[in-house]
Amino acid sequence: MTTMTQELPQVRGVKQIPVFEGFTSGHRTCQGCESALVMRLMIKAAGPRTIVVGSTGCMYVANTTYYSTPWVVPWMHTQLGSSGSAATGTAAGLASLMRKGKMQDEPINVIAFCGDGGGVDMGLSAISAALQHDEYNLLILCYDNESYANTDIQVSGSSPWGANSTFSPPGKVHRIMNRRWKKNTVPMLAAGHPDVRYVATACGSYGPDFTNKIRRALTIGGPTFIHSIDPCPKGWDYDPKYSHELGMLAVETGIWVQYEIVDGELILNGPSRAIARGIRRRKPVTDYLQRQGRFAHLTEEDLKFFQERIDETWEKWWIPGIVPFGPHDEGE
């Protein structure tokens, strides 16, 4: 088996993003679907010698209708909770066949993607298991549109507090039906799998950064994980033209933190780094929340609570926005 990965150089600026398209026409995602852009950027970065496996969700159902696949690279469906297992099985199959001389030896990228339902909820166990196999080169990409968006927008473990969904509708007695706070997935996976060489958060609004993250994940060796925040016009209830802007606002308000953990070192990216260094002020969360219909029922009090929780992650957490716990203060 080859332990080599492909050579995929880092890009400096939009103009260096490859012209290659691996995700083209043929899909029927919603207007303004940021996850479709994530798919397109992902495969541009990875290139044609890639196998992509996609678990059930929007990016399965809306992308691959029989006779009209948008995938130029080999693509296969996997079950909702199986992105980790699919990546492991694909990589193991290739590794075994190449080691035994049954298949031509070459580095083939293996990417499995899942939505937040498939990754943060149901597939967490299999993703965790995949991240324990340092002998396989693979990337698991979780495209997080913060709900089960393919099945009529139901709340997931990655939905924000208070968000309106078909399983968390505001009612006459209970205004806030989703009282769970968004799961802190990437730090959980990073802390839980210290041998994993690369985990990152990402956002399609930052194209070159996104491209470079995919490429680092695919070239560093071993299993890797990227979690992207994908604004969803249908689930978040906003005009499709604002997807890109909402992605940026998620970062600029400090609700979403852009970072990568490379060989145990945390590197903050773009606006998140500027915020952490105090170079840039966080925008108020209302700039982000009030642009989305899913938060329209939030009261002034709710918005204040939301802001306080975000402030807390930046001001009280051991690593701002990322790690909530720290060493016990013994006093001097």
Next chain:
Amino acid sequence: MATATVHQTEREELISGSEAIAIACSLADVDVITAYPIRPYDTVMQYVSKLKADGAFDCDFIVAESEHSQFEIVKHASAVGARTFCGSSGVGWFYAFEAITVTAGLRLPVVAMVGNRALDDPGAFGVEHNDAMAVRDLGWMLYWVGTAQEALDTALLAWRVAEDPRVFLPAAISCDGSFLTHSQAIVNVPTQEQVDQFLPQYDRGRLLLHPDNPITVAPQVNEDWLMEIRRQTDDAMRRTSDVIKEAYEEFKQLFGRGDPSPFIEEYMTEDADIVLVGMGTLAMPVRVAVRRMREQGKKVGFLRVKFFRPFATDEIREALSHCKAVGVIDRDYSYGSPSYGGVLFNEIRSALYTLDNRPLMQSFIAGLGGREVLVRDVEEMTSMVQGSIDAGHVKEENTWIGVRE
């Protein structure tokens, strides 16, 4: 434990059914194997892992974090062209159910061992056939083995048939928990040369998922195409019979052993008035009982169903067309089923419906949870069937055997 030595001639070994299948994995040069612990199937994985640890067998051996992942991993390895093996027992098999059904839907030739075990709750390790039987409608070939030798031979047959491009369907080898998985018997282990001659490399062909063949596998089809795709899978299952016969004939020539039919085993059925029917290791006490009853002048025979899927309708029909009565011994239950009969009973009864002279049919539920089916139980069942013949009709269509009141 098998050694790393390359044996040039067929050798005899005292091994369990699980170990026999582990040796088959190594002889078949399986590429990816996934394990997850549950009794009693998991002994096969203990042998596989030791073979790998000792350098006797080169495979990617992955200990998954659940049965669901176990079956998903081999499914995807199979899609990129790897020969695969996994397995489970009881509720573990059920935990993997989603992966198991899509494996057949995707026409991927995964081979699995089911160490048949009672389904929880309440907890029980012993054999029942309900676990493997649950997938009978989904496109898996299902085989119930009777001996450790048959376990090894059937595993080789399973890859050969499953990976045949005319078939491309998964296969499960059912082994009765404890009675087969853990019981040792003398097994003839074939040579590598024999196996290589019998078992070609798995070639996924134009369905291979690879950058040189950039296909999209399993797009959404909905009502537009699903029925046609189901029909294709049905056609593939229909083709299995001929492929099995062809492979089995070749097997018998190369390995010098085997029954007249790959699908069923007949024991003293030729002139029998009563034929008992069952699957798996049940055959052992039944054969003993049949011999004893024959000594007493009773015309009793036994039919062992080996392939449950594909179900050998014609052969079974032929084998049971000359007797007066059939007693089917199910090591399974089917609550609320027709006549409250066992699963095998109702399949057999359905197959015999078109016969001009239908035998009387009686259903027995026996040996659940690994309870031993004794020779005297078989004799009791036979005398009940004889009672039906004497009366000219079946009084009790279904009877549970050996239940404490």
